[in-house]
Amino acid sequence: MTDIFADLMWRGLIHQTTADDRLPEWLNTGSRTVYAGFDPTADSLHVGSLLPLMMLRRFQKAGHRPIAIAGGATGMIGDPSGKSAERNLLSSDQLKANLQGIESQMRLMLDFECGATSAILVDNNDWMSQFSYVEFLRDVGKNFPVNVMLGKDSVKSRLTSEAGLSYTEFSYMLLQAYDFVHLNREYGCELQIGGSDQWGNVTAGIDLARRMHGAHLFGLTCPLLTKTDGSKMGKTESGAIWLSSEKTSPYDFYQYWVNVADEDAGKCLRFLTELELEELQELDQSRKESPHLRQSQKRLAESITTMIHGDAGLAKAKQATEIFFGAEIQALSDAELGQIFADVPSNAMAFEVLSENGYSLIDALVVSGLCKSKGEARRTxxxxxxxxxxxxxxxxxxxxxxxxLASESMIVLRRGKKKYALLRFE
RNA sequence: GGGGGGUUACCGAAGCGGUCAAACGGGACAGACUGUAAAUCUGUUGGCUCAGCCUUCGCAGGUUCGAAUCCUGCACCCCCCA
Structure with a gap:
């Protein structure tokens, strides 16, 4: 049995644990069941969910059983931790669709068919919806001292803020705590993992289980994956980086990791890949001695892109990269170009405009959307x-x-370094 | 209710009768450099049929050969006194 605790330790993935003295041994002396929660506010997970998913994956590979809980119920409420304002509520239809999308992505990282340690995905709405309000208050709420709840950071910070905290959000903690109790009873789950901002919710679950059943459960939080400048990983000016290829193309996904800052690369490699210590140290060295090679970034991008988009996705992303940053594009086929520039805006027009005097580049830049006006095109x-x-x-x-024409019917326009557009002449 | 100040391009901010498509700063966009980075440097930043023309300076009128600049009315904002 792999020593998962030691593994997490040297990777820097352990922020805080309960029962420090007993947890490592407990993990190494049997196959345990662990769970982590995921946010179902969209129909795809984004880069922010990679870390907890990787955590589950590591546990599974070490011989434990992972449970992912996509909180249909908690998602309807919204976790106040780390949020500065009340969250918008989701309709139950929307949630259902979201859960479906999320599940398919989890299958990329977790094994759902490997016998005793198969991953399980559950929706807490399945059991929460069985409760009546009065029942919940009687069975669960009774065990929550309000003075303790008020002491949690997530609550405290919101109480003093201008946005305040609604009763609904205040109750969020009870729901998540009860999830743990439920999973413990139904699946024998004894460890909850989460980001360091989840500490309050994790311990609330452990307390609740002790009060209700005298159970002794464990909690483990990992650091949040943030950039050196403090901002969140996975956000760009143009929005979040999603795992779904519909929302973020494999190329953009790959590029995101290739562009990770040097200072963040080591952490990303340790947190999000399964590279071994030896290789990680080599990469650290390479980053220090020859940063321009950016071997860390390339390795990181390869590793994660393969996991999420497969070998084919990686190949496409790399091919596109070569073309995008390469020399003149010529003698390609429509099919190849179409593939590579799949997510680039394209416009179609009549083939005849290319005859005689041709089609003015100025017009082409404007039509393609690369320039807003002819004046801008001229300047460009x-x-x-x-x-x-x-x-x-x-x-x-x-x-x-x-x-x-770069292929049978296409011309590739580019403005500046990276903005592309495709013109199709038919 | 009385008195004063403001409203300028993506944002901030000059301009106070012609030389104003409008200084300057920020942002944005290009270029050089580079590691598809950061920093730095350079250029551009209303539209077009582009050595010229057209539309912009809160809105509507007016004075003038000529207005972002002066006058009148309207709208919104700010400050001071009651």
Whole structure:
């Protein structure tokens, strides 16, 4: 049996645990059942969920059974931890759709068919909806001293803030605590893991189980995956990075990791990949001695992209990367180009415009959406920021003609470093 | 109720009769450098049929050869006195 605790330790994945003295041994002397909660507010998980999912994965590989709980019930309420304002409530239809999407993504990382340690995905709405309000108050609420609840950081910070805290959110803790009790009773689950911001909720569950059944459960929190500047991982100017290829293309996903700052790379590698210590140290070394090679980032991007989008997804992302940052694009087929530039905006127009005098580059830049006006297009060209098939074009009066086709019917326009658009002539 | 100040381009902020498509700063966009980074440097930043023309300075009118700049009315905002 792998010493999961030691593994987590050297990776820096342990922030706080309960029963420090007994937990490591307990984990190493039998197959245990552990659980972590996930946020069902969208139909896809985003990069922020990778860490807890990886945690479950590590536990499963070490011979334990993981339970992922996508909180249909708690999702309807909203966890006040770390939130500055009341959350919008979700409709139950929306939730159902979200849970479905999330499950398919979990299958990428957890094994749901491997016998005794198969992963389980549960929805706490299944049991919470059985409760009547009065029953819940009698069985669960009775065991929660309000003075203790008021002492939790998540509550305290909101009470003093302007946004305040609704009774609903205040009760969130009870729901999550009861989840633990329920999973303990139904599945023999004895360990809850979560981010360090979940500490209050985790211990609330442990307390509740002790009061209700005299059970002794465990809790373990891992650090939050934040950048060195303190901001959250997985956010860009254009929004969150999702695991779903519909929302974030494999290329963008791959690129996100390739662009991780040097200071954050080591942590990401330790937290989000299964690379062994030896390789991690080599990468640390490489980052220090030859940062320009960015081996850490590349390894990180490869590892995570493969896990989420498979070998095919990685291959596509890398191919696109080569083209995007490569030399002139030419002699490709429509199919190849279409693949590579799948998420790039494209416009179709008549083939004939390429004949004779051709199609003015200025118009093309505007039509493609790369420039807002002809004036801007003109400027862009003058500044040297306009490219046709990755080759800079500096003449304002340039026109696109047949010989500019990169494939049977397409021309690739680019503005600046990374903004692409595809023109199709049919 | 009385008195005073403001409203300028994506944002902040100059301009106070012509040389104003409007200084300056920020942001944004390009370029150089580089590691697809950071920092730095340079350029651009209303539209077009682009050596020219057209529309912008809260809104509507007016004075003037000529207004973002002066006058009148309207709207919104701020401050002071009651």
């Amino acid at each position: 060209i003058t500044e040297g920021g306009a490219y046709v098939n990755n080759r800079r074009v500096g003449e304002v009066e340039a026109a696109l003609k047949r010989e500019n």
